Amino acid sequence: MNSQQSANIFYREQELKLSLVIKLPFPYESALTALQHCLQNQKNQTKLSVYLRGIGGSDLKDCVNRILERLISPALARRVNFSGLNKKICFKMHHLRSCLIGDTKFQN
Numbered sequence: 001m002n003s004q005q006s007a008n009i010f011y012r013e014q015e016l017k018l019s020l021v022i023k024l025p026f027p028y029e030s031a032l033t034a035l036q037h038c039l040q041n042q043k044n045q046t047k048l049s050v051y052l053r054g055i056g057g058s059d060l061k062d063c064v065n066r067i068l069e070r071l072i073s074p075a076l077a078r079r080v081n082f083s084g085l086n087k088k089i090c091f092k093m094h095h096l097r098s099c100l101i102g103d104t105k106f107q108n
Contacts, residue, residue, distance in 0.1 A: 025073040
């Protein structure tokens, strides 16, 4: 990632104006948990969905990959799966999933 991309990410983080200071990508489980609590507010979900739409991609798969790469660090990604099996973090019930699904429907 070059300095221009890094500056754009920082700028977009500031535009979110969530009631949570976030650093992307999320490095730890605690950051994902804090986001879960923040996204209980529908306005925050809407703000995040609008931000995610700006990431985009060439097709649905590319869009999802780009969004997840931007949001979740590789180390944290290894500790997450959809169902939470094998003592991993469950993504199925996370509010971030709702934002991601909403964004990809909009993109498609």
